[in-house]
Each structure stands twice: as C-alpha cells, then as structure tokens.
Amino acid sequence: MKHSTFLLFTLPSLSVMFLFIAIPIVSVFIQSLHIEHKQVIIVSENCDPFGCETTTSVDTEASTKLKEKAPLGKFNGFKTYSNRMHFAFDEIGEAWNSSDSFIAFVKKIYNYPLYRALSFTLTYTFVVTPFVLFLGFLVALGVNNLPKLLKGPTIFASLLPMIVTPLVGSLILFWMVDGDGVIGATLQKIFNDNSLSLKASPVLTWVMLMVYGIWHLMPFSFIVFYAGLQTVPHETIEAATIDGASKFQRTRHVVIPHLMPLAIFITLILLMDNFRVFEPIISFRAEAHATSISWLIWNHLRESAYPLYNAAGATSMITIFCVGILLLPVLIRTWRDFNEKNKG
C-alpha cells in the first residue's frame, strides 16, 4: 500500500485519537502542573443553634478575582509529582537516612499513599494476569472437548462472571464473605474461630480481591482462546497424532505455539486492565487494607469537597507512565517479530 493511501485510510481514526485521547492527556498534564490560588481566608464569627464560635471562612470575592486572572491556578511545576501524595522524594530520602535496616526502610515507604497503592496494584496485576491466562486456557481446552450438545450452555455459563457488572459481582461476594454470609460463616465453622473475618485481615483482603479478579476476568481469556482453538489446523494435529504424539504433546507442541500471538494479545489487555483495578476495592470496602492507583485518583477527586485536580492529574500521568513500562517488554517483542517477518 502506498504511504499516502495508508495515511488517508487511517486519517479518521487518527484524528479521533488526537481529539479524544491526545488532547485530554495533554490537558490533564497541564492541569497537574498547577495548584489552586491562595485562598483569601478571613476570621469570622459563626452562630448556629448551639452557640457562637470563631472560625474561618473564604473571602470569595477576593478569591474569585485571583481565579479570573489565571483560571488554571498557580503554576507549581513538578512539585505535585514530588510531594508526599506522589513520589515523596524528600520523605524517602529522609527515611533512607534514618532507617538502620532495609526492612525498616521499606516499611517507611509503605506509609506513603502512592507506594502503598503501587504495591497492591502491581501484586494484583502480576498475580491475576498469569492465573487468568492459564485458567482461561484450561477452560477453553475443556469446553472444546465437550460434546456439541453441551457446548452452548457451558460457554454461556462460563461467560457469566464477565457479564455481571463488576460492582454488582463484587458486592454479592462482599455479602457472601461477611461473618453472617455463606462463605464467611462456613469458614468460621471450619476453622472454629468466631472472630475470623475476611474483611478485617489485610492478607485475606488481598487474597479475596485477587480471587475476585481472577473469577471476573477469566471468561475474557477463555473466550479468546476458545475462538483461537477453532483455527488450529486439523492437518497438523493429525500429522502429530500419526507421528505418535500424545494428547499432552500435541497441546504442548502444536496448539500452544499456534495460540502464542493470542496469548500475547490477552496479556497486553490483561496487564492494562488489571493495572487499573478499581471497582472491587470500592465494593469490598477494602480501602483500609488495599488501595490501587485508580482508587487514588478517585479519592483525590471525590472524597473531598475540595477536588485536588492537580493531584488527580499527576496520578493519572503516573498511571499512563506505569502502563507504558508494563507493556514495553511485550511491545518490544512484537516489534521484533514484525521486523523479522518483514526481513524474511
């Protein structure tokens, strides 16, 4: 294809990407460099049904004037990125100097929101992704070997976890693991411990969130692998059978290599999806034990009457950066494969 034709072909999607992806990202980035103007605070006498007290309030007239002059806010450079809510460079330097062991240092780092969120987000991503890949493949193999009559209903049932809205799915599980719920009460009985609570223990909360994540995402990898399995060439399988390959050997040496490009595709999507884990944390009310990067963005914007756009913007940029790093190995590999194919 000529380059100019290719360009014309992709022009619509490129311009949409520019409008709805590139421009917003740039605008978020610019916002992350600015903070609010200094609020003009006045001391005021405040009387309510219970008495009078001296408090403070914002002089809105003076504050509005400042805002009108520069609507973006006060330029703050990269200070939002380096402050305690994000990379906390100063605090970490201090922690490094004041800790006598590496473990003490790590413990201190864990005190800062971004690192705490990163530790859960990364653990979640690297535990859930391989499990989903592997289990999804197994389920696809299993379904593929079923008699025709059973295939339809089984596929439908296996897709259910993905069809259920994440918030609803995790809420159902949240009620089930409650001390009075089916799972929670059964566990208490098995371990003979009436105060055993999945919600109160950090480790069990992490496990619960990851099990939920695997349950919720498995149908995705299953259905992609299942579609892929339909394209495995019969001739090769037959040839392998004639050569005396066992079922396991056929899967290992014929099916898996055939599905490898799909596996890479699923890994890419799963890495991106899992890195943005958010809903289960809200539904499980797990904030005490597990926070994620996406949860941080939400928290900056929502939990306060004072939305911190700069902090949310900075966390968003960090998310994009981290997703980029996560995807880099896979992307490099794809690029190499592409180049090799072109050479051959």
Next chain:
Amino acid sequence: MFLKKLILGGLTALFFSSSLFAADCGPNGQSIRILASDFPAIHAIANSAESNCAGSASEFTRNHTTEARQIMNAAQTPDPAEYTSVIVANSTLVQLMNDGLVRPLNDLVEKYGGNLKSNQLITIDGKIMAIAFMANSQHMYYRTDILDKAGVDGMPATYDEIISAAEKIRSAGIMEHPLVMNLKVGWNVGEVFNTIYLAHGGEFFKQGSAEASINNAKGIAALETMKALVEYAHPDHLTQASDDTQGLWEAGQAAIGFMWGSRGGVILDNEGSSAEVTSNTVLSAAPTVTGGSIPGATLWWDGITIATNVSDSEAEATFAALVSGMTSEMVAANNDDAIWLIDGFKPGPAAAGVSATAQGGAKSYPMFAQMGLLHNALGAELVDFLKGSESAEQALSDVEAVYETAAKDAGYL
C-alpha cells in the same frame, strides 16, 4: 362602571381572604428547584413546601439524593444555577460558601421569616446564610437488659465506664463484640476521632491559622481511647457505616452503640427488629472523658440555603415556599422524624440522646473553611493505627503531613 368596581372589589377581597388562609408564597409563577439529601425529615419539609406553594409556582422540582454533597458545587456554579435552593448541613454549608454559592438571607428573613426562631438563623459575621430546621448528633445507645445481665450499674457516662461495661459483657460470655460504631474507612472513622478529640478538649487548628494542630497529648489520648473502644467492636468495623451498625443493633448483636441521633426513630419503631431489642434500647448522651464535662460528639444542624446564581424573584419564591413549610403543623405530623428546631416539637424517646448531648455542652461540627481537608486526612491515615501497625504519634503526624500537602494544593496554606 359600578359593575366593574364591584367585580374588582370582590376580586380584591377574595385575594386578601385567600392569602389569609394560604401560606405566603412570594412572587407568583417562579421556578423552584430544590437539591437535598434523602431522609425522612427533609422529605417532610420539602413535602410541606410543595403542597403549600407548588400551585403558585411555574415549576416545583425536587432532587433528593444521598450524593447531594458530591454534586452541589458543580450544580450551583453556573449562572443560572441548577437549583434555587440546596438543603445543607454544617459542613456542606461551608463547602458552598467556599465557592460563594449561597446568598445572604437577611432581607428575605425580614419579609417572610415571621415564624422563625432566632436560634434557627445561621449567621456568619452577622449575615444570615442558612435557616436550620433540625439538629442531629452522635450519642450512645444502650441495651438495658444486657447491661443488667452483665451486672453493670446504671448507664455508662464516660469512655472508661463504657470500656469496663463492654469488658463485663464480654467476660460474662453474653457477647464477644458488644460495641458498634461507624468506623468505615474515610469520613466515618475521621468523624469518630473528631468526637473523641473534642471530648478531650482538643482544638483542630492553631488559633487564627489554617495550620493543623492535632499531634499533641490530647490527640494521642483520643486515639488511645479510640483503640480501647475498638477492641470491643465487631471485627469488620473498618467497613461499617450507619446502615451496617443500625442493622447489627436491630439484629440484637450489640449492646452498646455510638450512632447518629437520626437513627433513633428508625431503631425504636416496630419495623426491622424484635420487641426484645426495641423495648430495651435506651438513648443517652454522648460520653465524656473521666473527669471531663464535654460530651464526645459533634452537633449538626440541617437547614435551607438559597443559591447566589438565580434571579431575585426565584430566590424570593423559593425562600417563601421553604419557610412556609416550617410550621408547627408540619412538626406535629412528623414529630419523630427528627429533632426539630421549630416550635411545636415534642421530644420523644428518640430525641433523648441528642437533647442530652446538646444540653451537656457538646461542640458543633467545626465550621472552618479548610476542615474538610483535615477530616479527609484523618479518615485515611488513622486506619494504620487502629489496625495496630503504627504508633499514635506516627498516625497523627501522618495526618498533619497529608493535610498540609492537600491544603497547600487547595490554596489554604
């Protein structure tokens, strides 16, 4: 000519006589749009305003949502604003005032506020910014039958007495976790700290500045008290808010509760619980520290405001309609839905806790412009201490550091 005069006179007479009986709704044909939270007392006020004045308004709409706090600033910023009135509480009034979204009501009160009592007027530097109609606060709930069974004399009035009562209930084998409190991570857990800190006589900010000052002996004492209480709370306490604690109480799984007064009516009614629980539930004042006198609670009011960014006649009609709803008849019909600040309120058993707490001299929820930021920091950073993975000093210094970062970004420091 004579006929014309007669008709005119008759019409005037009709107009005056009808205005004697009907409520004064201000200018006719205006649009009245209300944003409010979603609980029975607020419905009662809005219902009564609607039945009085919807007829003379061109439009009367209401949006009741528990998410009101989250949308109000965005909804009120454009001109004209989305709503002509937002029904607020202490902290949400500050939220609107910070952006200049509510107008002073002095002239409207003069014109329409004949039946308002002076303690209903929320004034800031002499300007009336809201009209309160109900009060609320946290306080104690006790199950007298269980206290008796465990051998506790009378009702605990201090934190220490609560802790020893809880221990007695536990060691008598009646309940392993007799205490319920709203300790959900975020706003709720921060609010519990606020109440205990106020009981210890703490101040949130340095005098006349936005600098936080909670990392002190009183803050540490408050946290230690909180931890001692939490020992007796349900293991899932960090996930429990009002609905959950109310549920535990109604299911008879708790004997000592620190909950909102607005839940009193719902808990004491004959729905959702057994007679054993409701007949033995007694509401009493929030606890003090041993030897102290300030009840550990924050007093709240709910009230009406009028938007800045609407026309004067819309503002007038909205104010007149809402004030027309604040009558003793409305209170009589909805007596147990709230602790009304309006004439005609007869305090029942459901009001006992809030009245005792207010009379004991509890403090109002602090109305500092920057309080919300500190509250958020408390809600996020105290959890490590409650989980036992951090010292009280560390937790409080984390709170101050988080607050400082946020307050700088928001322009308060």
